[in-house]
Amino acid sequence: MPSPAESPAPADVPDTSPGAAAPVPFTGEDTTPGGEDPRPGRPLPEATVARLPVYLRALYALAERGVATVASDELAVAAGVNSAKLRKDLSHLGSYGIRGVGYDVDYLVYQVSRALGLTQKWPVVIVGAGNLGRALANYGGFVNRGFRISAILDSEQTVVGREIGGVAVRHVSDLEEVVATSGAAIGVIAVPANGAQVVCDRLVAAGVTSILNFAPLVLNVPAGVDVRKVDLSIELQILAFHAQRRFAERCGQVPGPAAVEA
Amino acid sequence: MPSPAESPAPADVPDTSPGAAAPVPFTGEDTTPGGEDPRPGRPLPEATVARLPVYLRALYALAERGVATVASDELAVAAGVNSAKLRKDLSHLGSYGIRGVGYDVDYLVYQVSRALGLTQKWPVVIVGAGNLGRALANYGGFVNRGFRISAILDSEQTVVGREIGGVAVRHVSDLEEVVATSGAAIGVIAVPANGAQVVCDRLVAAGVTSILNFAPLVLNVPAGVDVRKVDLSIELQILAFHAQRRFAERCGQVPGPAAVEA
DNA sequence: CCGACTTTGTGCATCCGTTCACAAACGTCG
DNA sequence: CGACGTTTGTGAACGGATGCACAAAGTCGG
Numbered sequence: 001m002p003s004p005a006e007s008p009a010p011a012d013v014p015d016t017s018p019g020a021a022a023p024v025p026f027t028g029e030d031t032t033p034g035g036e037d038p039r040p041g042r043p044l045p046e047a048t049v050a051r052l053p054v055y056l057r058a059l060y061a062l063a064e065r066g067v068a069t070v071a072s073d074e075l076a077v078a079a080g081v082n083s084a085k086l087r088k089d090l091s092h093l094g095s096y097g098i099r100g101v102g103y104d105v106d107y108l109v110y111q112v113s114r115a116l117g118l119t120q121k122w123p124v125v126i127v128g129a130g131n132l133g134r135a136l137a138n139y140g141g142f143v144n145r146g147f148r149i150s151a152i153l154d155s156e157q158t159v160v161g162r163e164i165g166g167v168a169v170r171h172v173s174d175l176e177e178v179v180a181t182s183g184a185a186i187g188v189i190a191v192p193a194n195g196a197q198v199v200c201d202r203l204v205a206a207g208v209t210s211i212l213n214f215a216p217l218v219l220n221v222p223a224g225v226d227v228r229k230v231d232l233s234i235e236l237q238i239l240a241f242h243a244q245r246r247f248a249e250r251c252g253q254v255p256g257p258a259a260v261e262a
Numbered sequence: 263m264p265s266p267a268e269s270p271a272p273a274d275v276p277d278t279s280p281g282a283a284a285p286v287p288f289t290g291e292d293t294t295p296g297g298e299d300p301r302p303g304r305p306l307p308e309a310t311v312a313r314l315p316v317y318l319r320a321l322y323a324l325a326e327r328g329v330a331t332v333a334s335d336e337l338a339v340a341a342g343v344n345s346a347k348l349r350k351d352l353s354h355l356g357s358y359g360i361r362g363v364g365y366d367v368d369y370l371v372y373q374v375s376r377a378l379g380l381t382q383k384w385p386v387v388i389v390g391a392g393n394l395g396r397a398l399a400n401y402g403g404f405v406n407r408g409f410r411i412s413a414i415l416d417s418e419q420t421v422v423g424r425e426i427g428g429v430a431v432r433h434v435s436d437l438e439e440v441v442a443t444s445g446a447a448i449g450v451i452a453v454p455a456n457g458a459q460v461v462c463d464r465l466v467a468a469g470v471t472s473i474l475n476f477a478p479l480v481l482n483v484p485a486g487v488d489v490r491k492v493d494l495s496i497e498l499q500i501l502a503f504h505a506q507r508r509f510a511e512r513c514g515q516v517p518g519p520a521a522v523e524a
Numbered sequence: 525c526c527g528a529c530t531t532t533g534t535g536c537a538t539c540c541g542t543t544c545a546c547a548a549a550c551g552t553c554g
Numbered sequence: 555c556g557a558c559g560t561t562t563g564t565g566a567a568c569g570g571a572t573g574c575a576c577a578a579a580g581t582c583g584g
Contacts, residue, residue, distance in 0.1 A: 073531085091534075218340065236448065346542080357562080
């Protein structure tokens with residue numbers, strides 16, 4: 001199971017009972033142009049799932065340029081992956097290519113979107129209206145690609161009421177109500193580390209089952225809740241490792257980082 | 263077996279100074295150049311490198327709580343990973359644990375920091391002073407953990423001169439000069455997608471070899487330049503996939519209204 | 525209608541990462 | 555000083571991911 005929280009301790013799981021099932025965000029879809037594909041087995045490899053959004057973005061860019069069909073080689077270049085990998089990834093969704101021609105861009109956009117569950121708009125609750133929360137709310141790729149910001153919450157009264165990305169900031173005390181009324185299943189934590197676990201617990205208790213965490217700590221969640229984390233400093237540290245290695249191996253012309261000042 | 267004579271003082275002399283290495287033209291694999299005492303073979307698996315920052319953060323938290331030694335089980339829980347995985351990861355750095363006891367927290371902090379190349383402060387140039395750039399500049403985990411913001415650049419004259427995180431915003435036209443004078447090898451791209459490739463090219467031309475990209479596109483860089491991307495919408499889309507799957511599968515326990523489409 | 529060309533889809537070998545399970549090493553206690 | 559419990563470090567098995575290479579399947583020109 002793809003549960004990232006690998007805690008085999010069953011006794012500790014408080015079994016978050018969502019009580020009244022959170023309203024499923026609009027399940028009406030399908031029956032759209034093109035042929036139908038009875039969902040095959042659903043074993044989509046995790047690595048494939050992680051790449052599908054990249055393909056989707058490249059496909060959108062192609063569609064905007066008016067490209068009707070695309071071969072796996074071109075799409076692979078646009079997505080920055082190997083073409084064989086791309087073909088294998090797409091083959092997991094079904095046989096949506098035409099041999100000798102390539103893939104129909106619009107049709108593939110639809111199929112990838114459907115595989116990712118983006119044929120509907122997922123309501124998202126953002127907690128934290130700091131710089132990061134504002135950046136998220138203003139990020140265009142959000143609302144245009146299958147998501148809708150249903151609320152932005154913050155604990156600072158000075159920012160409550162301010163409008164960000166077309167949504168007015170509400171106080172964090174409204175968290176439970178906002179989640180319930182919007183039916184949001186996805187929450188974004190963009191608060192400082194010391195308040196993240198509390199926010200997380202409240203989100204989970206309110207029925208949120210998918211959490212995107214920007215706070216630099218490991219969140220503790222019950223089984224059944226999916227957490228992904230984005231940590232800016234971790235990415236930088238990985239870069240530092242490779243940079244260090246590069247400097248150590250090829251001591252060339254660059255004078256290296258200014259290590260004197262510390 | 264950390265000898266008590268060796269102080270685990272984190273501010274030890276970093277040997278990353280370029281020095282005068284033999285100008286080897288090209289070697290397929292380094293033949294373990296010298297360093298044998300602290301550094302065994304250098305093939306640190308990529309997956310391990312990606313986890314070391316997580317361990318480091320957990321170790322810092324333990325150190326602040328005054329914990330002197332920690333067993334792999336506890337540290338694994340704090341880092342959210344399997345304990346066997348953690349031990350294998352750490353074993354790639356060397357044998358820094360004590361059987362029957364655990365790891366010395368301070369000493370391990372130093373060793374992990376050194377492995378990641380964080381015993382020095384890396385100067386970082388941030389391009390883009392929007393919400394995201396400001397969030398990065400104000401992020402505490404930046405300056406406290408091996409990095410120093412040497413400059414923040416933006417193309418908007420209205421924000422030039424504003425101070426963010428203790429650093430005054432400069433105009434993006436100063437990019438080359440800033441990179442040269444600060445010796446920055448790491449650049450962060452926090453500009454909109456349409457300007458990201460241009461900024462990237464200029465950073466690379468100025469000598470930057472490590473780039474952290476927040477713009478939602480695939481950057482084109484020459485060989486030898488390391489790019490890591492952080493894409494907010496991609497993470498959300500992966501969450502959406504799992505959420506969709508969860509909704510489709512929950513037909514057994516939760517009192518759902520009706521079995522959704524098979 | 526046929527042959528040449530193009531591109532997809534995939535079998536297969538290989539590699540990387542994860543996990544189990546256990547022996548070696550260490551401190552402690554009697 | 556020796557037995558015992560604890561914890562590390564790692565060999566080995568396993569599973570998943572990657573990329574090559576090629577057959578199948580399609581288009582296109584004559």
